[in-house]
Amino acid sequence: MATLTEAPPPLSPTAPEKKPPRRRGRFTPYWLLLPGILWLLVFFALPMIYQASTSVQTGSLETGYKVTWHFATYWDALADYWPQFLRSILYAGAATILCLVLGYPLAYLIAFRAGRWRNLIMVLVIAPFFTSFLIRTLAWKTILADGGPVVGALNSLHVLDVTSWLGWTTGDRVLATPLAVVCGLTYNFLPFMILPLYTSLERIDGRLHEAAGDLYAKPVTTFRKVTFPLSMPGVVSGTLLTFIPAAGDYVNAELLGSTDTRMIGNVIQTQFLRILDYPTAAALSFILMAAILLMVTFYIRKSGTEDLV
Amino acid sequence: MITVTNKNTETGGDVRLSGISKTYDNGFTAVQPLDLTVPQGSFFALLGASGCGKTTTLRMIAGLEEPTTGTVHLGDQEVTRLPPYKRPVNTVFQSYALFPHLDIFENVAFGLRRRGIKSVKKQVEDMLELVQLGEQARKKPHQLSGGQQQRVAVARALINTPKVLLLDEPLGALDLKLRRQMQLELKRIQTEVGITFVHVTHDQEEAMTMADTVAVMNAGRVEQLGSPTDLYENPNTTFVANFLGTSNLIEAEVDSRSGGEIVLKAGGGKLVLPEARYAGPTTTGGKVLVGVRPEKIALTHADEAGEIPVGRNRITGKIADSSFIGVSTQYVIDSPVCPEFEVYAQNIDRDDRLVPGAEVVLHWNPAHTFGLDADQDIDAGIQEEATV
Numbered sequence: 001m002a003t004l005t006e007a008p009p010p011l012s013p014t015a016p017e018k019k020p021p022r023r024r025g026r027f028t029p030y031w032l033l034l035p036g037i038l039w040l041l042v043f044f045a046l047p048m049i050y051q052a053s054t055s056v057q058t059g060s061l062e063t064g065y066k067v068t069w070h071f072a073t074y075w076d077a078l079a080d081y082w083p084q085f086l087r088s089i090l091y092a093g094a095a096t097i098l099c100l101v102l103g104y105p106l107a108y109l110i111a112f113r114a115g116r117w118r119n120l121i122m123v124l125v126i127a128p129f130f131t132s133f134l135i136r137t138l139a140w141k142t143i144l145a146d147g148g149p150v151v152g153a154l155n156s157l158h159v160l161d162v163t164s165w166l167g168w169t170t171g172d173r174v175l176a177t178p179l180a181v182v183c184g185l186t187y188n189f190l191p192f193m194i195l196p197l198y199t200s201l202e203r204i205d206g207r208l209h210e211a212a213g214d215l216y217a218k219p220v221t222t223f224r225k226v227t228f229p230l231s232m233p234g235v236v237s238g239t240l241l242t243f244i245p246a247a248g249d250y251v252n253a254e255l256l257g258s259t260d261t262r263m264i265g266n267v268i269q270t271q272f273l274r275i276l277d278y279p280t281a282a283a284l285s286f287i288l289m290a291a292i293l294l295m296v297t298f299y300i301r302k303s304g305t306e307d308l309v
Numbered sequence: 310m311i312t313v314t315n316k317n318t319e320t321g322g323d324v325r326l327s328g329i330s331k332t333y334d335n336g337f338t339a340v341q342p343l344d345l346t347v348p349q350g351s352f353f354a355l356l357g358a359s360g361c362g363k364t365t366t367l368r369m370i371a372g373l374e375e376p377t378t379g380t381v382h383l384g385d386q387e388v389t390r391l392p393p394y395k396r397p398v399n400t401v402f403q404s405y406a407l408f409p410h411l412d413i414f415e416n417v418a419f420g421l422r423r424r425g426i427k428s429v430k431k432q433v434e435d436m437l438e439l440v441q442l443g444e445q446a447r448k449k450p451h452q453l454s455g456g457q458q459q460r461v462a463v464a465r466a467l468i469n470t471p472k473v474l475l476l477d478e479p480l481g482a483l484d485l486k487l488r489r490q491m492q493l494e495l496k497r498i499q500t501e502v503g504i505t506f507v508h509v510t511h512d513q514e515e516a517m518t519m520a521d522t523v524a525v526m527n528a529g530r531v532e533q534l535g536s537p538t539d540l541y542e543n544p545n546t547t548f549v550a551n552f553l554g555t556s557n558l559i560e561a562e563v564d565s566r567s568g569g570e571i572v573l574k575a576g577g578g579k580l581v582l583p584e585a586r587y588a589g590p591t592t593t594g595g596k597v598l599v600g601v602r603p604e605k606i607a608l609t610h611a612d613e614a615g616e617i618p619v620g621r622n623r624i625t626g627k628i629a630d631s632s633f634i635g636v637s638t639q640y641v642i643d644s645p646v647c648p649e650f651e652v653y654a655q656n657i658d659r660d661d662r663l664v665p666g667a668e669v670v671l672h673w674n675p676a677h678t679f680g681l682d683a684d685q686d687i688d689a690g691i692q693e694e695a696t697v
């Protein structure tokens with residue numbers, strides 16, 4: 001008896017067995033990486049090695065510098081310039097907090113309330129980048145000029161009395177004081193805070209707000225328990241993008257500050273370009289880098305953002 | 310065991326909507342003035358195609374949308390102007406809206422904590438037990454499957470023992486098999502806790518499976534409200550007839566009336582319609598839409614037309630298409646009175662002659678015939694269902 005145990009044969013004969021074709025594009029990812037790696041190598045790794053070697057050299061401009069593994073440069077640099085280090089961290093920290101306080105409400109507004117104005121506000125946030133960093137900082141010099149309208153207003157409101165008492169300003173001057181430097185830093189780095197904040201806020205599903213409200217959370221509680229925790233990735237990247245460049249900045253202290261507000265960036269700049277003490281400058285750069293790396297690692301660990309979706 | 314009980318008494322959980330409507334700023338009216346009462350403890354479904362206003366109605370009960378006119382009462386309490394966080398109502402959101410940064414336990418505990426309840430552990434654990442997720446308490450929502458997330462959403466809302474639980478297309482994101490399972494699960498939970506459920510869905514089968522009462526909505530209005538059987542057997546409008554299951558609608562003309570029956574002319578033949586199943590005017594010569602459900606119809610080959618008992622409504626036609634789907638065979642019949650007459654025949658005794666091209670007689674018990682006002686669009690509700 002013929003029983004049907006096989007499916008009927010396919011209509012066309014199967015093609016003869018072929019070797020599977022060699023998977024093409026296996027190396028594509030590496031080719032794509034190549035330009036980036038080359039760039040990093042030439043403009044980051046090599047200068048780093050060069051600077052590292054510079055930092056352990058001794059000598060003078062006349063006799064030339066030689067690698068003598070003179071690590072004492074590091075200790076000397078730290079001993080001589082620790083106040084500037086501390087000041088950098090303090091100013092950068094203050095500017096970062098100010099950026100967060102100013103930037104968060106704006107980012108929140110753009111993400112949830114701006115409606116059709118969203119794009120316009122975004123353009124306004126980025127607009128300052130159309131002029132040079134230097135020009136913008138110089139403009140603050142005019143804004144905070146002695147006897148100018150801003151200083152006059154602050155003076156008549158007795159704000160300067162308070163800030164002078166706190167040591168942020170001196171007398172009826174704002175320019176050439178810590179306040180001016182921190183203001184400059186805040187202004188210049190504010191967009192770097194707003195953009196990541198906006199990105200992470202914008203990603204939050206609006207229905208989560210509704211769900212929180214539905215589950216008896218008042219608007220304030222919804223913010224505290226849902227919105228803010230979910231915006232943590234933005235807060236972390238925003239503070240890093242603000243703090244790191246602010247700590248190494250020297251333009252604001254140079255243009256808006258005085259000799260009493262010198263930050264570590266100013267010291268490095270002077271060492272490199274005026275005093276021409278390359279080893280000290282290189283050592284200072286490395287200390288700054290290490291300090292920032294350490295603080296950032298600690299901060300990321302603390303904020304626990306790796307746990308966020 | 311399950312310790313979730315409903316502390317609301319008698320009318321405490323009635324939802325009363327009076328003259329409620331919603332018109333958006335752009336002038337679009339999502340919900341026309343609507344009166345609706347959902348009795349305490351019932352499982353109520355708002356059924357309709359997308360854009361019919363069912364979700365807007367639900368959101369007005371939740372307080373997520375402010376009505377343009379009308380009032381919302383929960384029991385004796387007017388809540389029309391109350392913000393959502395002050396209403397004794399909880400919602401299971403479409404796609405769940407679980408808090409991604411909180412684990413399952415904290416998601417479920419969220420509502421209790423907001424109301425200042427300190428010792429939530431026991432309650433949360435019991436609730437997770439009820440939805441069979443006890444093991445998953447410390448996982449984050451994204452680590453769960455769709456069905457599990459759905460149950461967390463239900464647990465998170467139910468734990469607050471709301472007066473009313475609102476479900477906004479809660480099963481829409483699940484695959485078919487899981488959806489069937491969750492339908493029964495939700496029904497079980499509802500019976501167990503006795504809380505009023507208001508369920509929004511576009512899936513007529515889902516609404517009929519789960520709800521005690523279904524309100525069919527169309528273009529911001531409730532077309533008809535009733536039990537699933539009632540809606541299916543006695544649709545009031547062509548929209549309901551076509552949206553809930555399939556209906557064959559025939560345009561006919563009143564011929565005469567006698568003894569509780571209306572005799573109608575359709576094509577060359579006569580059809581009988583019980584008077585009780587038609588609410589419209591019956592002047593002789595007036596137009597009526599005659600409806601019959603596909604599963605009520607028997608199919609006989611034209612050669613044996615003589616064997617059909619007398620007194621049955623009958624129509625002749627030719628089989629245009631047939632598809633065998635296991636329990637039944639679905640035929641499309643080309644008939645002079647209705648171009649695409651659908652018939653579902655149980656596969657008990659299959660007649661091999663019933664293949665496309667065969668001449669057949671369709672016949673059914675006149676009691677299964679319903680009548681609709683002929684002033685309506687005969688195709689209303691068909692497109693919407695096809696896109697689901």
